[in-house]
Amino acid sequence: MDLWKKSRSFFDQLISIFNEMKAAFANAAFFYARGMPHI
Structure with a gap:
């Protein structure tokens, strides 16, 4: 069962x-959404 472990x-x-x-x-999307000017 060595293959199973691998x-x-x-x-x-x-x-x-x-x-x-x-x-x-998720981090990138959060910072991107926060940095965008909200209309």
Whole structure:
């Protein structure tokens, strides 16, 4: 069951990267919306 462990850690890495990208995107969208002149 070594292969299962390997794929498991790979998916964990993928999920953590996805979460980081999601957080960065939310931050960028927030700052972009705040910096825009509201009409």
